[in-house]
Amino acid sequence: MDLFRRLRRRPTLELDDIQAVVLRARPEPYFGSHAILEIGDRAAGQEMLRRLAPRLTSAAGWDEPRPSWPAVAISYQGLVALGVPESSLASFPANFRAGMAARADRLRDTGVNAPKNWEFPFGTSRVHVAVSVYSDNEDDWRREVAEYRRQLHDLPGVNLLSHQDFGATGWNVFGYRDGFSQPLVEGSGAESLPGDGRAIKAGEFVLGYPSETGQPLGMPAPDVLGRNGSYVVFRKYHSHVAAFNKFLYDNGHTEQERELLAAKLVGRWRSGAPLALAPERDDPAIGEDPQRINNFGYADDPRGLRTPVGSHIRRMNPRDSKLEILSDVNIRRIIRRSTSYGDPLPSDRLRDDGASRGLDFIALGARAVDTVEFLQSEWVNSGSFAGLGKEKDPLISRQDKGAYFTVPGSPPRRVHNIQSFNTLLGGEYFFLPSLSAIRWLAG
Ligand code: HEM
Structure with missing residues (x-):
């Protein structure tokens, strides 16, 4: 499975x-x-x-x-x-x-x-x-x-x-x-x-x-x-990894700050460990553990203090989050069979090398067409469903000039200059x- x-x-x-x-x-x-x-x-x-x-x-x-x-x-x-x-x-x-x-x-x-x-x-x-x-x-x-x-x-x-x-x-x-x-x-x-x-x-x-x-x-x-x-x-x-790396450098002074921001954007550390279970620092053992890697919800984190409400995985599968616009999350699920192409670019490379690299997003399901259309219009390119206004998915949406990503906290942090880190080549x-x-x- x-x-x-x-x-x-x-x-x-x-x-x-x-x-x-x-x-x-x-x-x-x-x-x-x-x-x-x-x-x-x-x-x-x-x-x-x-x-x-x-x-x-x-x-x-x-x-x-x-x-x-x-x-x-x-x-x-x-x-x-x-x-x-x-x-x-x-x-x-x-x-x-x-x-x-x-x-x-x-x-x-x-x-x-x-x-x-x-x-x-x-x-x-x-x-x-x-x-x-x-x-x-x-x-x-x-x-x-x-x-x-x-x-x-x-x-x-x-x-x-x-x-x-x-x-x-x-x-x-x-x-x-x-x-x-x-x-x-x-x-x-x-x-x-x-x-x-x-x-x-x-x-x-x-x-x-x-x-x-x-x-x-x-x-x-x-x-x-x-x-x-x-x-x-x-x-x-096509993935603009150098631009993504530069964004992290511009907004994080230390390696730890940059990695925390990288985790906040997705909702998981790069190791796969979810912020919901490892909020402060990465715990790669969780990323290797089938018993723990998906064993979390968001109901106990309504403000997104651990997992930002606007992070990629919380948008794409809000699990038990309370949504402003009601939706049955169980009819919005897809089987993902995405494949990566091209060589990864290390996180310290801030200049694009012109290489072709990215992700073939592949979603399967009896209502996959409806679901992806729904996700794209309601949960990726809009923030209304979660009280986020015009804020969009930080990883996969087309960002306009002046776009930002909010890391909830006291006070919340607005990270500016978020860009279109993945652009569509077709489908x-x-x-x-x-x-x-x-x-x-x-x-
Ligand atoms: C280049 C494009 C993309 C990248 C780099 C990307 C990256 C990721 C990563 C790192 C995860 C966490 C790993 C996991 O939960 O398995 C994830 C999860 C997910 N992504 Fe994406 N993604 C991309 C495009 C998309 C698109 C276009 C959609 C839907 C329209 C999507 C929907 C999802 C879903 C549903 C999950 C699982 C969330 C969960 O169950 O918690 N992704 N993605």
Whole structure:
């Protein structure tokens, strides 16, 4: 289920039909590639799926070792290119059909993040299929990618539009441990860990099962296409690590002050230890301890004296915080499968070296498109839900001139000159079909 969980209970989901990536997290360290493909003609697209289908792995036995586990996701334009019948296309949600670029206003992707500034092929109607391969060692990854290339190279109607390698040790390019706070999915068989709260209904993540409302969410038709599928939101960010380092230097005189500010922005120390449990100084042992790393809430810290109300993780999952604008946090959860690319830049480097580095934010869920749109507009780019006015997420929002971040205290500290530390290079909404749906799509 995630980096720390083991399979403990008998699963009740149809795991052998669900793509592995839904329940299997990347390992630490991890290696992989994302490829974006265009389907030039329907027959070639179907042939591609026929060739990929036997290589895909299901979520059954997700805790067993494997050389790699691929994931295949298809955009709305990809479903069109595959010749999916009109009645079926019409059964997909409107925002998914519109695609990410068309939803820029709702996502608050403006200014430097606007689709006109995205890198090719994002924002065009040519992004049809995303194939991702994850491995836990470099040799397997290289071998597997070579095999995929071999499988697809003689398909003239399928074009490789972009290819991006990724990989890291588990720490992202800013030097934070990342990707370990994940919802517990009911029926997945995964063990519950301290801090999980109750398991979230499977229908929030996989189509065809009861959701938190008690009913399954609307599902694309026919059933064979929708059931056991999910949605993926992919957003490629360029990380301005030197600017981030400089911001810390400008606002912290000592290493300890800078690291405390770095922790206040995210809500966790770079080691992963949450401020809620380690408010004064880092305690890396907590970052290594599955029993403690997520075992906290915010109810006993309403003012954010330990974990600022505006910090990244408290915004993205307010847990038991009292919110000014009510929302059921259990329907706002996503499974994160983000991957880092490029080399990290050490924290003492204050000048940009021009290298390409960042994060491919990947969110999965039966309502991932709605959830990310909600998060982007209400919890990332606004502060109203938590009484923070115009203040935005300090890590991932587009900041205007004069933006600041508040570190609560007596008196509170306003840290000025916060910038857009991650800018968007593009993205797309994808459908993540079940294995039987991929066979159905392959004709
Ligand atoms: C370059 C972009 C980003 C960076 C560097 C980043 C970094 C981080 C880090 C360091 C954590 C803490 C580790 C963890 O809890 O697993 C985290 C957690 C999280 N982030 Fe991000 N993030 C980015 C983009 C996003 C975006 C775009 C969203 C959603 C719209 C998001 C949603 C979340 C969520 C839901 C959590 C888990 C919070 C929790 O359960 O406590 N992140 N992120």
